[in-house]
Amino acid sequence: MGLSLEQLTGWLAGVDEFWIQLAATIVKFIVVLLISLHVPPLMVWAERRIPALMQRRKGPNRVGIFRFRLFGLMQPLADTIKLIFKEEVVPDTAHKFFFHLAPVFVIFPALLVITAVPFGHPVTLGGYIFPMSVTRVDVGFLFVLAISSIAVYGISLAGWASNNKYSLLGGLRASAQMISYEIPLGMSLIPIVLIYGTLDLNEIVMQQQNVWGVFLAPISFVLFVVCMFAETNRAPFDMAEGESEIVAGYLTEYGTFKFSAFFLGEYVGMFTLSCLAATFFFGGWQIPFVSYETLVQISGSSLVASLIGMMVLLVKAAFFMWLYIWVRWTLPRFRYDQLMSLGWKFLLPLALANVVITAAVLVALQASRL
Amino acid sequence: MEQQAMNPYLPVLIFLVFGFIFGCIVSALSWLIGPRKYNKSKHEIYECGVPMVTSAREKNSVKFYLTAILFILFDIETVFLFLWAKSFNKLGWFGFVEVIVFIVILVVGYVYVVKRGALEWD
């Protein structure tokens, strides 16, 4: 090949930084998209195998390709293919436009939020610094919360567009549940901002090098995990899709791939929140007792060290995903009024008290240091 | 050529559009690919197998309105708290007392809401 490395870097040095950053962002987005789109099939499989193990039976293990059964990992693939090719039945009296639009509002917030999660230390390649999150916004926190509140529309639209009173009621209740738990979710993150003094997610991870967030703000962690379960409509808060309650709630009239589109959105949302929990409380991509510089020295390259960080973050997120499944198959479902009472009457005052106490402690520390 | 840094919100815009289009494709996939055989009873609204008793266009309870409006108000409070938390280091005691006053006033409102029973039965 006539193009040597020196010629390539010489040409690259002349290109605007804008285009290089844009190209890097697109590469990052493709990687993140592929990772987050592979999570739902894995979760579907885990959702059936892990409870099987917990209940002393085997889960699905028959589906295979060319005799490779792979512990039933082909099952989600078979399910997806079947669902795509089935006939989609749209009720006659439903509102066609919103019926088709509702799953979109569930999928795209989850995909957008995951662009703010830092997957590793910023990589230095050829004189440019590439942050390892797809977008690096200064108001990272608020961006995350803002986009999560868009997901409420998908569910209420789905319930309403079906023109089915059970769907409407289920959709309204699920939306009311989601918005009720968004307040403790936001408030539980305020002590994190107080402690680390920044809204940028990359900064928060970098400051957790010595002590993880969970030790500095344990009540916040507990609050966040509880609200995490409620936001994604997962057990024990899954009244909305309660299988024995109002049929399937807001999903009643949805079949085939739209049905799995809702679950796609839900699982990607779970993955996103798991990554966020790992980022705020468990040090993100930091390996305990190993600093980034050590990693660079060991691996010899900034990029490899950051990719190791990414693997670490994925392991931590996987822990939270396993926690989701474990809790779902262990705890019984809450009644709806119990659920709302918990959110408004217990978690909200607790979150406020948490903020006040953390602030008081920090101000006292500040004053004593002066 | 001058070095022009990328506006950090440009990727957000790109991926917003992409996420939306991706969602639309996912939503339309089975509608486009699956078979389509029209049958009147298939396309009726599901009500446990019996014909629909009442239409879905009935009025619902007012509890949802209360929940939504309380959500807005406490969301605004959360926004103010985020603002304070970011500049917390520079504000010290003065800011802390200010925010305590703010929170106390809102706690009064919250206690009123709980006492009035506006958060029951939802």
Add this chain to the structure above:
Amino acid sequence: MAEVIVFYSIASLLVFCSIMVVTRKNPIASAIYLVGALFLVAAVFAFLGADFVAAIQVLVYAGAIMVLFLFVIMLLNIDPELLKSPPMTAGEAAVLILTILSFIVISVTVFKGQLVAPVGELTTQEIAKNGGNTAVIGLALFMKYVWPFELASFLILLAIVASVVIAKKDKKKLTGDQADAERNMVGDLR
């Protein structure tokens, strides 16, 4: 160059959504287009570098207030058939034409560059030097504008009390079957 393209595409989409809001017969369609319009307004804010305001716009306006609107529309559940409006009267047509004319006048004035606001001291570089949008707004709010901030909390308290008073009937006066009936009664904002 790219900035111009991005801005005009966001702006034209915003105008489209706004027109859709006022012309739809179905109130839910109007609400959803309004959500889109508010989201695009946030995009314009972000484009101008006001990232905090953009995030807050999505969080509070498009994410909370519009949810309230949507809930209320779904609560009321009005049959769209009843919402058909009569044809436009002469007065309404006159107002419409006046609006379009004033829009044209304003756009021409803006395009000619005759409506210029003076640039204040808070340029993008100044803000970045002082720690970004959130820090600057926070410091200003808590140091210079303390009293408006506390008044805002009173305003929120007022809103809480007012909404509960409007939506919640006094339960003490009802007993037994009547209480059950009242509790199950629907949608009556007395």
